Amino acid sequence: MYEEMKRFVPVIALVIAAVVLGAVNATVFAYRWMQGKVTVEGPAEARGAACVGFYSSATQSGISTYLPEAGTNYNAQTYGTNYITVTPGQIVCEWTVGATTHKLYEGITVEIPITVGSWYIKDFYGFGYYGGTTPVYVYIKVEQSIADSNIATAYLYIYNASSDPISLVTRVNLLNSELATIKLNPGIGLQLDLFINATATATTTAEFKVGFYATYSSTETPR
Amino acid sequence: MATLILFSALLAFVNASVYSYQTTLEVALATSTPLKVLESSTCFGFTNISLSAIPREPKCLTSSGSVVYESFEFSLNLSIGTWIIDLGYLYYRAPVDSIMLVVVEKPFKLINATLVMEGKEEAISIDLNSLEKIQMAMKASEAIYRLALIAKTYKPGTDIIRIGFYLETP
Numbered sequence A: 001m002y003e004e005m006k007r008f009v010p011v012i013a014l015v016i017a018a019v020v021l022g023a024v025n026a027t028v029f030a031y032r033w034m035q036g037k038v039t040v041e042g043p044a045e046a047r048g049a050a051c052v053g054f055y056s057s058a059t060q061s062g063i064s065t066y067l068p069e070a071g072t073n074y075n076a077q078t079y080g081t082n083y084i085t086v087t088p089g090q091i092v093c094e095w096t097v098g099a100t101t102h103k104l105y106e107g108i109t110v111e112i113p114i115t116v117g118s119w120y121i122k123d124f125y126g127f128g129y130y131g132g133t134t135p136v137y138v139y140i141k142v143e144q145s146i147a148d149s150n151i152a153t154a155y156l157y158i159y160n161a162s163s164d165p166i167s168l169v170t171r172v173n174l175l176n177s178e179l180a181t182i183k184l185n186p187g188i189g190l191q192l193d194l195f196i197n198a199t200a201t202a203t204t205t206a207e208f209k210v211g212f213y214a215t216y217s218s219t220e221t222p223r
Numbered sequence B: 001m002a003t004l005i006l007f008s009a010l011l012a013f014v015n016a017s018v019y020s021y022q023t024t025l026e027v028a029l030a031t032s033t034p035l036k037v038l039e040s041s042t043c044f045g046f047t048n049i050s051l052s053a054i055p056r057e058p059k060c061l062t063s064s065g066s067v068v069y070e071s072f073e074f075s076l077n078l079s080i081g082t083w084i085i086d087l088g089y090l091y092y093r094a095p096v097d098s099i100m101l102v103v104v105e106k107p108f109k110l111i112n113a114t115l116v117m118e119g120k121e122e123a124i125s126i127d128l129n130s131l132e133k134i135q136m137a138m139k140a141s142e143a144i145y146r147l148a149l150i151a152k153t154y155k156p157g158t159d160i161i162r163i164g165f166y167l168e169t170p
Helices: A002-026 B034-040
Strands: A028-041 A052-055 A085-088 A091-097 A100-105 A107-114 A117-129 A136-144 A151-160 A167-173 A179-184 A189-198 A204-215 B002-014 B043-047 B053-055 B058-061 B067-069 B071-079 B081-094 B098-106 B112-118 B123-127 B133-138 B141-153 B157-168
Touching: A028 B043, A028 B081, A028 B141, A052 A091, A107 A117, A107 A189, A117 A136, A117 A151, A136 A167, A151 A204, A167 A179, B043 B058, B043 B071, B071 B081, B071 B141, B081 B098, B098 B123, B123 B133
Parallel strands: A028 B071, A204 B002, B002 B081
Antiparallel strands: A028 B157, A052 A100, A052 A117, A085 A107, A091 A100, A107 B002, A117 A189, A136 A179, A136 A204, A151 A167, A151 A189, B043 B067, B043 B081, B053 B071, B058 B067, B081 B141, B098 B133, B098 B157, B112 B123, B112 B141
């Protein structure tokens, strides 16, 4: 009798252990969730940090009433029959006065044909902040630096087009992953310049990408 | 001849303000099974939820004393463009490793978005436009992930997202 019980005890214990193990394995024991509702407004409703973007006063007549002249050389000739071309992305902010709608763009793709040597491309496009009442901080970050050995030097110069005289705000080295901050008050516009020194022996295409992050925070940098 | 191509992208980001709650919690200790023990010794949920979100039921506290919530609901008003929105943090504390299953239960239809979960050593991007299921190893004893929403909006409208976080024992 005693022998039998002894024999059964571990078996029962084993069964319990197996059940517990099974339960641990099979059960999702915590469920958490997040739910969000996002309402998207059109560019006509965008104000504040959402109404910051690229523009050229040369392509939009009347915008200079609200933002300073900038982007005057968006289609300048560089050498021979080569010209700068700028392709704006989607419209992030717009406002209509009378029959004219003024627009700020989310991004621009710029192609600048140059030859060997040093080039200074002045005011190829503008960047401004329309509307709003509080300043925004624009963090300029080199997301993709130039990794082309034919380019010896490359800087993006940023000038404040609203100041008199127009003054240098900051300079970003496009060969490094740099980050710069600019405080923009409503109505302020910037002129973007580029300095490049190319040593190419053959035709080359150097690409770089610069991110402009607009935020109300003066301390929080983008990642 | 050299051609220079410059891409400039504008990204707006909404800042998350951090709440600090003063709440005392009583953690009920379940006893009966090892699973219950594991459940009671695990603190899993959302903490430091950003200003635009409404947290729901408080569950436990982080080791530094912040309240960890079971769920939260957020409401965002955006305009056309690219946005980076800090939502808060996902917190995990347990004596053992676990597997977390992130499930996009209701994907976005109107906007293009990814959820970035950024931990100490890795960052994981989850596509919020399809019914994604991603497994992540949650390491004992403590792990924290920053939750950021990167949203690209193209046209006006309203959209709803729901993401579930399932914790499983390995």
